[in-house]
Amino acid sequence: MKTRLAKIRNVPGNSEISATILLALFFMAGGLLGCLTAARVGGGANDSLALYIRGYLAAGVAGEVSTPSIFSLIWDSFRYALIAALFGFTSLGVILMPLLMAVRGFFLAFAAASFVHMFGGGGLLLAMGVFGFSCLLTVPCLFVLAVQGYLAARVLAGMATDGRYPMYDNRAALRFLICFLVLSCNVLFSRFAAPPLLNWLASAWGAF
Numbered sequence: 001m002k003t004r005l006a007k008i009r010n011v012p013g014n015s016e017i018s019a020t021i022l023l024a025l026f027f028m029a030g031g032l033l034g035c036l037t038a039a040r041v042g043g044g045a046n047d048s049l050a051l052y053i054r055g056y057l058a059a060g061v062a063g064e065v066s067t068p069s070i071f072s073l074i075w076d077s078f079r080y081a082l083i084a085a086l087f088g089f090t091s092l093g094v095i096l097m098p099l100l101m102a103v104r105g106f107f108l109a110f111a112a113a114s115f116v117h118m119f120g121g122g123g124l125l126l127a128m129g130v131f132g133f134s135c136l137l138t139v140p141c142l143f144v145l146a147v148q149g150y151l152a153a154r155v156l157a158g159m160a161t162d163g164r165y166p167m168y169d170n171r172a173a174l175r176f177l178i179c180f181l182v183l184s185c186n187v188l189f190s191r192f193a194a195p196p197l198l199n200w201l202a203s204a205w206g207a208f
Contacts, residue, residue: 094154
C-alpha cells in the first residue's frame with residue numbers, strides 16, 4: 001500500500017499540480033494583502049500617490065510619456081522570472097519561492113487597487129491598459145518557472161521521494177526557452193507599443 005501511494009506521489013503531473021496550487025495560494029494571499037493595503041493608505045501617502053498618478057496621466061495627455069531605457073525594460077520583464085529560476089538551485093527555494101509569489105501578487109494587486117482607489121471603477125480599466133498586457137505575458141512565465149524551481153528546491157531539501165532534479169532535463173530547457181522568448185516579446189512591446197498606447201489611454205481618460 002505504501003509503495004502504491006509513493007508511486008502516485010511521484011507522478012510528475014500530480015507534483016506540478018500541487019505546487020501550482022500552493023504557489024497560487026501565496027500569490028492570491030499577497031494580492032489580497034495588496035488590495036487591503038491600497039484601501040488603507042491615507043493621509044500624506046495617499047496624496048502623494050494620487051499626485052504621482054495624476055502627473056503620469058497629465059504627461060500622457062500631453063504626449064510626453066517617455067520610453068524607459070532598454071535595460072530598465074529587460075529588468076522589469078525578467079526580474080521575477082530570473083529570481084524564481086535562481087531559487088530553484090537552492091534548497092531555500094522551498095521557503096523563498098512561496099514568498100516570492102506573495103510579493104509579486106502584493107505589488108501587482110496594490111498597483112491595480114491604487115488606480116481603483118483613486119478613480120473608482122474606471123480605474124480598473126485604466127490599470128488594465130497600463131500594465132494588463134505585460135502581466136498577461138510575465139505572470140504565466142513566472143508561474144511556470146516558479147513551479148519548476150519549487151519542485152527542484154524540494155529535491156535539494158530532501159523532501160521529494162523520487163529524488164529527481166527537474167532543472168536539467170529536456171522539459172526544463174524547453175520551458176526556459178519558451179519563457180525567454182515570451183519575456184523578450186514583452187520587452188519589445190514595452191519598448192515600441194506601450195508608450196503610444198499609454199499616451200492614447202491617458203488622452204482618452206483626460207477627455208472625461
